[in-house]
Amino acid sequence: DTAVSQTPKYLVTQMGNDKSIKCEQNLGHDTMYWYKQDSKKFLKIMFSYNNKELIINETVPNRFSPKSPDKAHLNLHINSLELGDSAVYFCASSQAGVSSTDTQYFGPGTRLTVL
Amino acid sequence: KNQVEQSPQSLIILEGKNCTLQCNYTVSPFSNLRWYKQDTGRGPVSLTIMTFSENTKSNGRYTATLDADTKQSSLHITASQLSDSASYICVVANNDMRFGAGTRLTVKP
Numbered sequence: 720d721t722a723v724s725q726t727p728k729y730l731v732t733q734m735g736n737d738k739s740i741k742c743e744q745n746l747g748h749d750t751m752y753w754y755k756q757d758s759k760k761f762l763k764i765m766f767s768y769n770n771k772e773l774i775i776n777e778t779v780p781n782r783f784s785p786k787s788p789d790k791a792h793l794n795l796h797i798n799s800l801e802l803g804d805s806a807v808y809f810c811a812s813s814q815a816g817v818s819s820t821d822t823q824y825f826g827p828g829t830r831l832t833v834l
Numbered sequence: 835k836n837q838v839e840q841s842p843q844s845l846i847i848l849e850g851k852n853c854t855l856q857c858n859y860t861v862s863p864f865s866n867l868r869w870y871k872q873d874t875g876r877g878p879v880s881l882t883i884m885t886f887s888e889n890t891k892s893n894g895r896y897t898a899t900l901d902a903d904t905k906q907s908s909l910h911i912t913a914s915q916l917s918d919s920a921s922y923i924c925v926v927a928n929n930d931m932r933f934g935a936g937t938r939l940t941v942k943p
Contacts, residue, residue: 825877
């Protein structure tokens with residue numbers, strides 16, 4: 720059973736479009752995250768949600784909006800896609816937040832390409 | 835300048851050899867320091883997590899050390915295997931997470 724799953728795995732779209740990436744975890748964790756990994760493989764946290772409440776919101780453009788219908792899901796919606804949004808996006812989950820020593824489990828990633 | 839610096843950027847070793855990866859950070863204070871392994875095309879996998887009061891943590895052939903005074907951490911890999919070829923990422927966490935750029939390790943037969 721996949722602990723943290725993301726769909727789609729690949730997403731190719733035109734500039735200006737709106738797209739969503741879905742994430743689900745079956746670990747019963749209270750905290751979920753979205754990360755962006757750029758072309759230089761540098762990871763950066765975007766959002767952290769704990770029990771459907773936003774905890775961390777790094778300096779991310781407001782074109783990016785996380786939506787958490789329940790604590791097992793954290794979807795990422797992106798409006799007006801730009802070329803610079805091309806990256807691999809990872810979802811992750813853990814029981815407690817980043818200041819705890821709880822292990823984070825990452826999904827397989829979604830490679831977004833904006834043309 | 836990144837608050838978490840890793841060295842070397844890349845490393846090639848022969849199977850069976852040991853190696854040590856370095857992580858220097860300026861994040862202060864911090865709650866914990868983590869090491870992740872990321873295979874190509876996959877999500878990171880947690881190797882070790884240390885609080886600021888811990889000096890060492892092992893996970894099989896992986897041993898992480900932490901010196902909070904000098905703000906340095908290292909990841910030592912013993913008896914390397916071909917499957918150890920991956921990127922190793924150091925992360926310092928407080929209320930958020932600061933990632934190093936990673937060290938790309940290649941283990942050759």
